[in-house]
Amino acid sequence: MSSVLITGASKGIGRAVAVELAARGHRVVATARRPEALADLDVDQRLSLDVTDQDSVDRALAAAGEIDVLVSNAGETVRAPLEAIPLGEVERLFRLNTLGALRVAQGVLPAMRERGSGHLVFVSSIQGRLVLPIIGGYGASKWALEAIAETLAIEVGHFGVNVSIVQPGAVSSGGAAGAKVYLKDEDPYAPLYAALPLLRGETVTPEEVAAAVADTIDHPRPPLRVPVGAPAEKALRARKEAPEDEPFRLAEIDW
Structure with a gap:
């Protein structure tokens, strides 16, 4: 079994991933900015980790020791039209979700590279491949994350390190x-905000995302x-098949 470090494990997807991986017999190092929020998790280690703070990392x-797999899950979102979103909020999203x-x-990469094995698993979103109005700042941070992850896949693959990008759609984690x-x-953008539930589509549970993460970690290739x-697969397939000469829309909105 693998030694897995999870960021953002105090709630939602990260917590579900910690529970799922521990149940499958992996050594789990759960981390969060507030380690007291991890107290009830039955895992090997519970550590304080703020991904925006180099000393904390x-x-x-x-303290974690040798790590075979990183599940990079820590992240947040905001709701705002790009015309009005505070630029400080966009910077915060990029500091957290991307950087x-x-x-x-x-x-974790130097030890993985020297060892000749390892796995980086980035929890992204379908919004790393398509955009939704009012969530553009978050989407931009995930597009950037996917560019980083795909570049890493090219750079570290020949050292024996795998890279995976997990892409759920809407998740019933309470984050939104x-x-x-x-x-x-x-607000003139209020109709778009009101339409978000329709645009985001059907939800999956944090446990479904956790199972996909665990299956990816356990996969031989x-x-x-x-x-x-299915909702994520449908949305991403529609985006791939859509023409490139106009904005992609998952649904039409009555303004």
Whole structure:
């Protein structure tokens, strides 16, 4: 079994991944900014790790010991039209969702490369391949994450290190409900915000995403991209087949 470090394991997908991998017999190192939130997880280690803080990452990796698999899951979202989203929020999303993922990958990669084995698993989203209105800042951070992950797959593959990108659609983790919203009273973008449930489509559970992550880790030849669930597969297939000369729309909205 593998030694797996998970970022953002205090709730949602990250917590479900920790439970699933521990049940499959893997050695799980669960991490979060608030390690007390991990207290009830039955895992090998529970560590403090803030992916936006280099010292925090260094301390956690030193305490974790040898890591075979990194599940890079920590991330957040906001709701705002790009016309009005505070640029500080966009920077925060990139620091957390994109650069944070790269920071931890940089921490584990030297040992994986020297050992000739390892696996980087990035929890992305269908929004790493298509866009949804009002979630553009989050989507941009995931597009950038997927560019980083695919580049890493090319750079580290011949050292024996695998890279996988897990792509769920909407997940019933509560993350969207807790997202910051930047819309004014009588906002002109309110119809788009109201249509988000339709645009996001059917949800999958954190446990379904966790099973896909665990199956990817256990796969003898893990794929680069792993859509999670029929809704994600349908949306990504539609995006791939759509013409490139106009914006892609999952659904039409009555403005």
